[in-house]
Amino acid sequence: MQIAQPHSFVPDPGNGRALRDAFGLFATGVTIVTTCGPDGCAAITANSFASVSMEPPLVLWSPARSSSRYGLFAGAEHYAIHVLAADQQDLAWRVAKDGAALKGVDLGCNANGVPVLERCLARFDCRRHAVHAAGDHAIVVGEVLHAAMQQGDPLAFFGGRVARVDIN
Numbered sequence: 001m002q003i004a005q006p007h008s009f010v011p012d013p014g015n016g017r018a019l020r021d022a023f024g025l026f027a028t029g030v031t032i033v034t035t036c037g038p039d040g041c042a043a044i045t046a047n048s049f050a051s052v053s054m055e056p057p058l059v060l061w062s063p064a065r066s067s068s069r070y071g072l073f074a075g076a077e078h079y080a081i082h083v084l085a086a087d088q089q090d091l092a093w094r095v096a097k098d099g100a101a102l103k104g105v106d107l108g109c110n111a112n113g114v115p116v117l118e119r120c121l122a123r124f125d126c127r128r129h130a131v132h133a134a135g136d137h138a139i140v141v142g143e144v145l146h147a148a149m150q151q152g153d154p155l156a157f158f159g160g161r162v163a164r165v166d167i168n
């Protein structure tokens with residue numbers, strides 16, 4: 001992302017764009033969260049994932065209240081978080097646009113009946129631990145019941161862009 005001039009500001013409703021841009025300078029990975037919806041597999045792309053605790057094993061992510069998928073994901077008892085690999089950029093955008101985008105994709109099913117992607121860098125099968133209100137988002141904390149991982153390069157999100165990272 002190009003920043004013409006270094007600048008600082010006090011966040012207010014008038015400069016939301018600048019705040020969003022500043023938040024976007026924190027490079028993250030990209031995840032897809034899946035759960036069981038009324039019509040089968042529901043998914044959402046999320047970069048707000050973070051690991052939280054080792055004992056017990058906890059992770060978090062933040063769904064936006066404005067999302068049409070908020071109720072389903074904030075209320076889910078079981079869900080899976082997939083850390084995407086470098087070549088899963090298309091999938092990330094497709095799921096961002098459409099919560100039902102995984103319906104045509106080859107999916108597995110975890111021990112709790114959650115549809116899961118067979119391929120990703122890491123997967124965390126979670127049970128709802130807590131949901132905290134946080135402004136226009138919620139903080140969804142999950143207990144990791146099962147984890148899986150494999151070798152590969154990650155997908156990154158920075159400045160509003162998704163890009164592959166060649167790290168291995």
Ligand SMILES: Cc1cc2nc3c(=O)[nH]c(=O)nc-3n(C[C@H](O)[C@H](O)[C@H](O)COP(=O)(O)O)c2cc1C
Nearest residue numbers: 044045046047048062063064067068069096097157
């Ligand atoms: C890279 C990337 C990261 C995203 N991260 C989040 C996130 O952490 N939380 C969230 O609620 N939406 C996030 N979104 C947006 C959602 O994937 C989705 O587009 C949004 O909820 C709009 O859904 P709706 O059209 O069903 O309302 C992200 C989108 C992209 C492309």
